[in-house]
Amino acid sequence: MNNELAELLFPNIDKTPEETEALFPQRNLKEGAMVTRFGPSPTGFMHIGNLWGAFLDSIMAKETNGICYLRMEDTDSKREVEGAKELILNALDHFHIHYDEGFGKDGSYGPYIQSDRKEIYQVFAKELVKNGQAYPSFMTEEELQEIRQGQEIRKEITGIYGHYATDRDLSLEEVKKHLENGDSYVIRIKSPGDMNKQIILHDCIKGDILLPENIIDEVILKKDGIPTYHFAHVVDDHLMKTTHVIRGDEWIPSYPKHLQLFQMLGWKSPKYAHHATLTKKEDGKIRKLSKRKDPEFSVSYYKEAGIPAEAVRLYLATLSNTNFEEWYLQNKDKTLEDFTFSYKKMPVGGTLFDIEKLNNICRTYFSRLTADAVYEDCLVYNLEYDTSFAQLMKDNKNRLISFLNIERNAKRPRKDIATYKDLKQESFYMLDSLFFDDAKVTYREMEEKKYDITLLEEYATIFEEGDSYEQWYERVKNFADEHGYASEVKTYKASPEEYKGHVGDICEMIRFAITGRTKTPDLYQILSILGKENLKKRVKFFQKYLQEL
RNA sequence: GGUCUAUUAGUCAAGGGGUUAAGACACCACCCUCUCAAGGUGGGAACACGGGUUCAAAUCCCGUAUAGACUACCA
Numbered sequence: 001m002n003n004e005l006a007e008l009l010f011p012n013i014d015k016t017p018e019e020t021e022a023l024f025p026q027r028n029l030k031e032g033a034m035v036t037r038f039g040p041s042p043t044g045f046m047h048i049g050n051l052w053g054a055f056l057d058s059i060m061a062k063e064t065n066g067i068c069y070l071r072m073e074d075t076d077s078k079r080e081v082e083g084a085k086e087l088i089l090n091a092l093d094h095f096h097i098h099y100d101e102g103f104g105k106d107g108s109y110g111p112y113i114q115s116d117r118k119e120i121y122q123v124f125a126k127e128l129v130k131n132g133q134a135y136p137s138f139m140t141e142e143e144l145q146e147i148r149q150g151q152e153i154r155k156e157i158t159g160i161y162g163h164y165a166t167d168r169d170l171s172l173e174e175v176k177k178h179l180e181n182g183d184s185y186v187i188r189i190k191s192p193g194d195m196n197k198q199i200i201l202h203d204c205i206k207g208d209i210l211l212p213e214n215i216i217d218e219v220i221l222k223k224d225g226i227p228t229y230h231f232a233h234v235v236d237d238h239l240m241k242t243t244h245v246i247r248g249d250e251w252i253p254s255y256p257k258h259l260q261l262f263q264m265l266g267w268k269s270p271k272y273a274h275h276a277t278l279t280k281k282e283d284g285k286i287r288k289l290s291k292r293k294d295p296e297f298s299v300s301y302y303k304e305a306g307i308p309a310e311a312v313r314l315y316l317a318t319l320s321n322t323n324f325e326e327w328y329l330q331n332k333d334k335t336l337e338d339f340t341f342s343y344k345k346m347p348v349g350g351t352l353f354d355i356e357k358l359n360n361i362c363r364t365y366f367s368r369l370t371a372d373a374v375y376e377d378c379l380v381y382n383l384e385y386d387t388s389f390a391q392l393m394k395d396n397k398n399r400l401i402s403f404l405n406i407e408r409n410a411k412r413p414r415k416d417i418a419t420y421k422d423l424k425q426e427s428f429y430m431l432d433s434l435f436f437d438d439a440k441v442t443y444r445e446m447e448e449k450k451y452d453i454t455l456l457e458e459y460a461t462i463f464e465e466g467d468s469y470e471q472w473y474e475r476v477k478n479f480a481d482e483h484g485y486a487s488e489v490k491t492y493k494a495s496p497e498e499y500k501g502h503v504g505d506i507c508e509m510i511r512f513a514i515t516g517r518t519k520t521p522d523l524y525q526i527l528s529i530l531g532k533e534n535l536k537k538r539v540k541f542f543q544k545y546l547q548e549l
Numbered sequence: 550g551g552u553c554u555a556u557u558a559g560u561c562a563a564g565g566g567g568u569u570a571a572g573a574c575a576c577c578a579c580c581c582u583c584u585c586a587a588g589g590u591g592g593g594a595a596c597a598c599g600g601g602u603u604c605a606a607a608u609c610c611c612g613u614a615u616a617g618a619c620u621a622c623c624a
Contacts, residue, residue, distance in 0.1 A: 222622040229624050253619040349555045507583035519585040
């Protein structure tokens with residue numbers, strides 16, 4: 001009877017499970033090599049949480065000389081969004097998430113898009129029907145809803161199981177009658193589970209977790225013949241020889257379903273690594289990052305904001321292994337490729353997405369680049385997002401690189417640039433066209449400051465290009481002395497009443513006049529880059545500004 | 550409601566029976582110092598609560614509280 005039922009439901013499926021299995025041979029990999037997969041669903045943009053998953057798949061496979069493949073999980077045609085597949089590919093490319101085979105690439109285990117694997121799933125669904133392990137269910141949405149409501153009122157487990165699974169007992173004749181009527185149906189498993197028994201999930205990250213056995217007659221094929229996630233996961237990861245399923249821990253509760261499916265099909269289940277989901281704090285509450293609610297976590301946001309892809313990778317690495325950050329700070333000449341990640345060091349609890357931390361990582365990242373690299377990377381960004389500044393960058397290449405070099409090669413590099421965007425506001429005073437446009441705006445912010453204009457004018461005449469730092473500083477100190485300012489801050493502090501101020505005040509005056517700021521990198525070097533003529537020009541500019549007040 | 554998970558300083562976190570309970574960021578003080586940044590020294594600051602097991606509990610067990618995930622013909 002089951003044979004007849006199977007033929008009735010799947011007349012077009014003539015491949016056997018054995019023939020299908022033969023299409024997916026064992027992979028020839030070394031002991032310990034992990035086969036992982038990234039399985040995004042093309043239902044919109046990718047957010048940072050999705051990217052994290054892809055990152056983990058990628059590094060764990062790479063680290064063990066295994067295979068990471070990309071499988072497009074598009075079984076939900078209702079939610080599919082036009083162009084989402086391209087967005088996913090672009091994101092993986094932008095963030096340098098490497099995968100060896102899969103959607104958009106070659107590979108011997110395809111197709112790598114689930115909608116093209118429909119017949120494969122049906123081969124195994126047919127087999128389950130044949131073995132009496134699955135059956136067609138003709139229940140309507142209304143019936144299902146009614147059952148659920150009753151279960152909720154009675155505080156029972158919701159779903160189709162036990163005596164709720166009335167279609168389990170449909171006779172062949174009844175099925176035929178439904179089919180003749182054109183009634184739509186799904187394929188459900190006949191769950192052999194016992195609610196009172198428990199199964200163990202040996203999770204690579206979280207350790208052993210005890211869960212109740214599945215008793216639900218889970219849907220494996222929807223009414224359009226497309227598999228549910230649960231069935232597609234089991235069939236695909238078996239055939240494609242996945243060794244480690246890395247996915248968010250929101251999947252832990254459905255693990256019993258997956259284990260049961262593997263057992264019903266007589267397959268060995270892969271290992272699982274359930275990572276914490278990325279959460280955010282909103283109105284004091286913590287919740288899972290959501291595609292619909294949190295567009296600011298879209299990966300395209302990072303690109304537009306000028307956050308380097310590598311910095312995002314570093315952030316994902318700190319999320320991935322709790323000991324990564326410390327290691328990275330201690331190994332200033334290493335990159336994340338040098339670090340060995342392990343499941344054991346992955347965080348077990350929820351992980352709050354922290355944009356401030358990412359910001360900090362960006363600063364550290366930039367501080368380790370050469371000035372040339374910062375210049376080139378910022379140029380690439382601005383060519384796309386701020387073309388007029390990009391032109392200015394080209395026109396002032398040498399000056400900008402000199403500026404970026406200030407305090408860069410020292411043991412204690414500056415950390416004032418966090419994004420490609422920041423270069424403009426951090427360096428604007430080095431670019432004459434921007435400075436003479438914008439400086440007045442900046443000057444105005446400090447109106448309460450009183451500076452001795454005549455001193456500035458005189459200073460501009462005694463400044464000598466080519467002075468070493470010591471010579472320069474000596475000259476400034478002498479200059480301070482001659483005009484009633486203490487040449488040492490300490491001397492001034494000891495008896496402030498004897499001086500107009502100290503050498504620091506002189507420096508501040510110069511700094512403010514030539515940059516419009518009270519905080520900048522090393523003043524000597526800025527002066528050296530600008531040169532004497534420019535200094536004079538800027539002093540005049542400042543004087544004019546003060547006079548116009 | 551049910552199932553599962555988590556809870557160590559402002560934040561991220563190490564430690565899984567015996568520790569003066571690491572470390573980082575942040576904060577405070579001092580030092581260095583032309584400003585800022587960076588750096589140095591020092592400091593304040595934590596095991597959610599209640600029981601139990603034990604010579605000994607942050608660590609193991611049981612409750613409670615709080616937070617999160619799941620509970621679809623979504624993934």
